[in-house]
Amino acid sequence: MTHQPSPITPDVLIIGGGPAGLTAAAELAGRRAGHVLVVDREQAAGGIPRHSDHTGYGLRDLHRVMSGPAYARHLVQQATRAGAEIRTRTMVTGWADDHTVDVTSPDGRYQIRPRSIVLATGVRERPRTARRIPGDRPHGVYTTGQLQNLVHLHHQPVGKRAVIVGGELVSWSAAVTLREAGCTPALMVSQYPKAESYAAFNAVGRTILRVPVAARSRVTRVIGKGRCQAVEIENLDTGRRRTIECDTVVFTGDWIPDHELVRAAGITLDEGTLGPLTDTALRTSRPGVFAVGNMLHPADTADVAALDGKHVAQQVINHLQGRGKPAGGVRITVGAPFRWVSPQILRPGDPAPARGRLLLWSDEYVRFPKLTVRQGGRIIARRTLAWPAAPGRIFRVPSSLLDGVSQTGGPVQISL
Template identity: 60%
Template sequence: MNEHVRVAVVGGGPAGLTAAAALAGRVDGPVLVLEREAAAGGIPRHSEHSGYGLRDRHRVLSGPSYARRLAAAATAAGAVVETEAMVTGWAGERALEVTSPRGRRTVTADAIVLATGARERPRPARWIPGDRPAGVYTTGQLQQLVHVHHRPVGRRAVVVGAELVSWSAVLTLRAAGCRTVLLTTELDRPEPRLPIRPVRTRTRVAAIHGTGRVSTVELEDLRTGRRREVACDTVVLTGDWVPDHELARSAGLTLDPATLGPRVDAGLRTSRPGVFAAGNLLHPVDTADVAALDGRHVATAVRQWLADGAVPADPGLAVVADPPLLWVTPQLIHPGGPPPPRGRLLLWTAERRSLPLVTAVQDGRVVGSARLPWPAAPGRMFRVPYSVIRAADPAGGPVHLRL
């Protein structure tokens, strides 16, 4: 069975649903959202706490309420949101293989938006040794267990990580009647400052022990090498995000070696004409409302592509993050062209800097700089105004961002 749509959006999270809402009714033809889960909405769907929607909906909502509103907005705009639909591969340049309980089919689209999001690395990918007991989760697994399946967890938990998602894990544990006895991080300080005590900084998980169920976590102080054991029956591994890039990779899209997501320009165009990417597939990971604004932003470039099939005439300038900056997105700019979403470059840093001075250097020449009132800190997104690179020479070499 073959189906043709004007736009196919892969992923029914905040970025995908917002892109669909911005495109449906504004393009000549159907807009289809393909979501592999039983309900659309993405990660917020099983995050019962509040804090969602401030930047895009201009109000503070709980995760499930935010997810429902995004799905309703996409449907109200005229998009078809199909759940339990797994995109398993490519059948052409802009053709997707889709498998669902309704059968297998090929969906061909004039434009495709990849919004497959990101996930936390599980224990095997983090190379944590020890036993293999039950009771070890990522935040997403924990939230689904508690809020979707309403299953119990343990009584004493160690949370590994010190990002906003770590606080989300603590709130979920609290809702399940499980006490967080320790938050541990390899960082010098939690980012952001979380209302959790005690916190062990500069500490790594050396091993997890237990027969049948977790019984202890072995921690190593990175400053002294000393080890101690903490009794617990639950371990939650938070942060350490990686984009869900399997579909992008199988398409042969150019991936950024630092983010591991597709390499994009300010319009969120990938290396394949007519294929775009948005949300936490590009910047693992930012808040849901920032991902949603990516979806709103990408709609402009999609509509332009559908109108004339044109791609930027120049290859674009590369933007490079120099240490201690780890990565930047977007990785390509077209001087004189439109800015990236919200007029911001998104970066990740390995070191904390208060009141950071960001400098853009091209061919040994400073083309822009800005002293920012917010810190650059590990574990949180670092936002830099696009103006620092706006004056780059279109005929010059890569633009390097430095602290």
């Protein structure tokens, strides 16, 4: 009969060692919140930036610009110096009870029973199978994460000519990685009237990377047996189809949270983000369990995810000290063309969300969005913003728009 070791009992368990989790760990350990333990299933902590070998990281949180790997190393060092413990190759496989998790690692199977949990498991791109694109199943079909892992961590070759599916910021990151691997990005395919990324990135991508964009188009078939040979694309307006020769296809964006632990725990999900429903203090529906990063807003930049980690620290400390128990709350919802908003609950006495911003996702491009906030059939705020709402990137709205919300007035809706 095998002996079950006693559970480890840290004060805070952070599940996920990406920018959000590591920043939360550094902040909590630095503020003497007790034993702070980070677990991550990968060989090394750092999250997606670890294999995203280009610059642009750290602007909002560190106020400097770094490459992805350098940024990841810095966050690990920051958390470790503050006194947090980091265990890699350590996977949380389930829940033993409401506040105890089962863990598997090279050291064996054991349990962790913390006083508080921060979920920071991040987000992933939907692969080809989840997008239901028919055809053969050849080699040479990746997501951006798989591509960057293969090229930057394992230094493996890819193909010679690629088609990139999607026009988000991460799509241009894929184009950079392909170039570095000696593979020519032949075409970018976007269902929208133009690539979804910021205009500056689109311009740079077209002029420097020389990647043409097939707008209002979709991939309808992958062709090839042992190795990818081509893709078939369709113009969404005319229905015309054509075949593009390529030996590599990269599916980018179309994000979904890594929410398996949330679902297994029975924590309430938001129907828009598919991540956990949270308030502005980043509490989930389970007391003592918080959530941060891109599992809440799939997907924003790494530095914004990191700032969630900084924001949650005081809320976790309040919980550890028996303060900040949630009361009441008003549900925040969205109307078309918005798909979701994060966070989704406004409670009396809670802080403003991280950076004083609500994060939304739009399915349409609107150059000068005129926002309306309604509660109980009454308009409580209107504002025209100077920045566009656009598919494929987060739309940031000042949380002061909700200053007029009544805690007894029912759900709030933000719409155009």
